[in-house]
Amino acid sequence: MEYFSSRATVRTFDPARHIAEETLREIVEKAAHAPNTGNMQLYSVVSTRDRGMKAKVSKLHYDQPAAKGADVLLTVCADTRRFDAWCEARDAQSGLNNFGGRLSAVVDASIFAQQIVTIAEMTGIGCCYLGTAMYNADDFCELLHLPEGVIPVVGIAMGYPLHEEAKGSDRLPPDAILHEETYSDYTPADIDRIYKEKESLPESEGFIKENSKSTLAQVYADIRYPAELNKAVGEKMLRQMKAGE
Amino acid sequence: MEYFSSRATVRTFDPARHIAEETLREIVEKAAHAPNTGNMQLYSVVSTRDRGMKAKVSKLHYDQPAAKGADVLLTVCADTRRFDAWCEARDAQSGLNNFGGRLSAVVDASIFAQQIVTIAEMTGIGCCYLGTAMYNADDFCELLHLPEGVIPVVGIAMGYPLHEEAKGSDRLPPDAILHEETYSDYTPADIDRIYKEKESLPESEGFIKENSKSTLAQVYADIRYPAELNKAVGEKMLRQMKAGE
Numbered sequence: 001m002e003y004f005s006s007r008a009t010v011r012t013f014d015p016a017r018h019i020a021e022e023t024l025r026e027i028v029e030k031a032a033h034a035p036n037t038g039n040m041q042l043y044s045v046v047s048t049r050d051r052g053m054k055a056k057v058s059k060l061h062y063d064q065p066a067a068k069g070a071d072v073l074l075t076v077c078a079d080t081r082r083f084d085a086w087c088e089a090r091d092a093q094s095g096l097n098n099f100g101g102r103l104s105a106v107v108d109a110s111i112f113a114q115q116i117v118t119i120a121e122m123t124g125i126g127c128c129y130l131g132t133a134m135y136n137a138d139d140f141c142e143l144l145h146l147p148e149g150v151i152p153v154v155g156i157a158m159g160y161p162l163h164e165e166a167k168g169s170d171r172l173p174p175d176a177i178l179h180e181e182t183y184s185d186y187t188p189a190d191i192d193r194i195y196k197e198k199e200s201l202p203e204s205e206g207f208i209k210e211n212s213k214s215t216l217a218q219v220y221a222d223i224r225y226p227a228e229l230n231k232a233v234g235e236k237m238l239r240q241m242k243a244g245e
Numbered sequence: 246m247e248y249f250s251s252r253a254t255v256r257t258f259d260p261a262r263h264i265a266e267e268t269l270r271e272i273v274e275k276a277a278h279a280p281n282t283g284n285m286q287l288y289s290v291v292s293t294r295d296r297g298m299k300a301k302v303s304k305l306h307y308d309q310p311a312a313k314g315a316d317v318l319l320t321v322c323a324d325t326r327r328f329d330a331w332c333e334a335r336d337a338q339s340g341l342n343n344f345g346g347r348l349s350a351v352v353d354a355s356i357f358a359q360q361i362v363t364i365a366e367m368t369g370i371g372c373c374y375l376g377t378a379m380y381n382a383d384d385f386c387e388l389l390h391l392p393e394g395v396i397p398v399v400g401i402a403m404g405y406p407l408h409e410e411a412k413g414s415d416r417l418p419p420d421a422i423l424h425e426e427t428y429s430d431y432t433p434a435d436i437d438r439i440y441k442e443k444e445s446l447p448e449s450e451g452f453i454k455e456n457s458k459s460t461l462a463q464v465y466a467d468i469r470y471p472a473e474l475n476k477a478v479g480e481k482m483l484r485q486m487k488a489g490e
Contacts, residue, residue: 004275004364029419030249034359035374038469041417046424053426077428082421083465085431086440090462095472100479104376106348107398110355114279118363119249129280131349145427153352172286174274176327179291181298182390183322186330195331217335220328224283227340231490234345245476 003122006167010126011066013159019072019125021049027123031115042096042105043112044079046144047072056143060136061155066128071159075133075140076113078105078241081149102151102241109153120158126165130155135229137236151240170198248367251412255371256311258404264317264370266294272368276360287341287350288357289324291389292317301388305381306400311373316404320378320385321358323350323486326394347396347486354398365403371410375400380474382481396485415443 024047032041048057049072057075061067080096087094095101117127133140133155140152176194186194198204199216207219269292281287293302294317302320306312325341332339340346362372378385378400385397421439431439443449444461452464 001275001364001367004360005278007278009280025419025423028423030246032416032419032422033250033252033414035254035362035372037376038465039414039416040465040470041422044422044424044428046426046428048426050426082431082439086436087462087466089433089436090460092460092462092466093472094466095470095475098472098476098479099483100379100475100477101470103351103379103479103482104475106351107355107376110352111359114356114359115249115363117280118360119246122246127280131282131352134345134348144424145430147428147430150428169278169284171277171284174270174277177277177286177289178270178273179289179389181291181293181295183289183291183392183395185390185392186327188334191331191334194327215335215337217332217337220283220285221332221337221339225285225340225346227338227343230340230345230349231343232345234343234348237348238344 007121008165008167008169009128010159010161010165011128011157012162013069013071013126013157014162015069017071017160019158019160023123024072027116027119030119031112034111034115036108036111037104040083041108042079042083043109044077044082044150045112045116046075046077046146048075057155060139060143061130061132064130064132066157067130067155069159070157074116074156074158075144075152076109076116076154076156077146078102078109078151078153079149080105081147084149097149097244099238099241099245105151106153106241113154113156117156124160125158126161128157130157134233134237137240141240148243151237170201172198252366253410253412253414254373255404255406255410256373256402257407258314258316258371258402259407260314262316262405264403264405268368269317272361272364275364276357279356279360281353281356282349285328286353287324287328288354289322289327289395290357290361291320291322291391293320302400305384305388306375306377309375309377311402312375312400314404315402319361319401319403320389320397321354321361321399321401322391323347323354323396323398324394325350326392329394342394342489344483344486344490350396351398351486358399358401362401369405370403371406373402375402379478379482382485386485393488396482415446417443
């Protein structure tokens with residue numbers, strides 16, 4: 001149980017050590033025992049090992065170091081296609097070709113991805129989620145030959161860690177996340193208390209200076225996750241999630 | 246590692262054993278170390294222990310036995326509200342009030358929910374996901390006082406198992422899920438092979454008979470997850486995910 005509090009994302013991988021195909025297959029097999037919607041398993045994963053393909057996938061992740069240096073890149077997809085193909089072959093009319101069905105598949109894919117990460121990390125493999133899979137969803141579909149109903153949700157960069165990573169990572173206190181009986185909306189005093197530790201980290205001051213901002217929240221809101229970016233990603237994803245509706 | 250392949254959903258809970266508040270808090274604290282979008286932790290969880298509230302939450306889950314008999318009910322929510330409140334208090338303009346931001350929050354909430362389930366199950370607590378949280382998203386918002394930007398994604402029924410559950414659960418073979426380098430779309434022959442085991446389970450025949458259908462796929466497509474249901478759930482969720490856009 002110690003693992004859960006001390007885990008940390010790994011972004012630098014040992015180029016001399018490789019994840020065996022059999023190891024990856026075992027991780028996927030174990031991860032598929034995670035709960036999912038009605039046991040329809042509305043997810044798939046595409047693995048990238050080929051050197052040329054890795055360069056292309058990494059490029060779609062903006063060549064961030066974790067992607068560029070990964071031993072294996074995974075693209076975990078929401079997948080209603082396999083269920084649809086089953087229905088087609090069995091005289092049934094799939095009801096998942098719509099936003100609601102695709103949203104269940106996004107949840108399934110996320111749960112499945114997290115099970116892969118947990119199992120991999122417990123086995124000593126380092127992982128880094130790549131949220132950029134959604135940013136370039138259309139290009140991923142083209143590159144990985146994803147048919148309609150198969151939508152990239154998250155990428156995972158994997159490999160054996162090059163060096164011991166700093167353990168743990170800063171998180172909001174549990175009472176910031178857990179609401180008992182009903183949701184208590186956050187007052188400015190709550191916000192001060194909840195974000196105090198995060199805002200007082202030495203790196204936070206660095207981020208503010210680097211970006212010529214006056215608060216850490218501005219770094220997130222203006223630089224890292226601005227509205228235009230989220231809106232553009234949302235439009236792309238929504239189009240795919242509604243396909244065939 | 247044995248746990249991952251042998252885990253099973255628990256739907257019957259011991260009414261005499263209770264999950265201590267401290268235990269739940271520890272699970273949430275550990276689970277919050279799961280990866281998330283840019284360390285914004287775009288999720289919250291509302292716990293339900295109060296007898297009267299449990300009856301109301303269970304009703305919104307259609308009083309399915311796992312919900313009705315749960316010791317604690319959790320509603321795991323996609324949450325951009327906390328981040329927004331932080332931005333409001335720090336002279337920043339949140340960019341997450343749109344479908345794209347909410348979709349990242351749905352992924353974060355799903356990953357966080359799965360980390361809760363893994364930790365709880367490893368501690369001997371039984372869990373059952375309740376996908377019905379999305380079906381009645383609006384009613385959950387009202388009952389649990391969820392403000393705009395806080396969207397129920399999954400429920401989790403928790404408690405100590407009343408009896409030893411059958412271990413494991415049927416899943417598609419790993420090569421049905423893992424695609425190497427590019428996605429290979431499913432041929433009718435693939436479908437026959439992949440679904441063979443599932444279709445030959447004794448309970449599958451029972452489901453077909455009970456529902457007067459001719460294939461198992463029809464049971465799923467016509468009875469359990471029909472298009473009208475998914476479309477209605479999708480509309481509800483989409484409205485919430487776009488709120489304030």
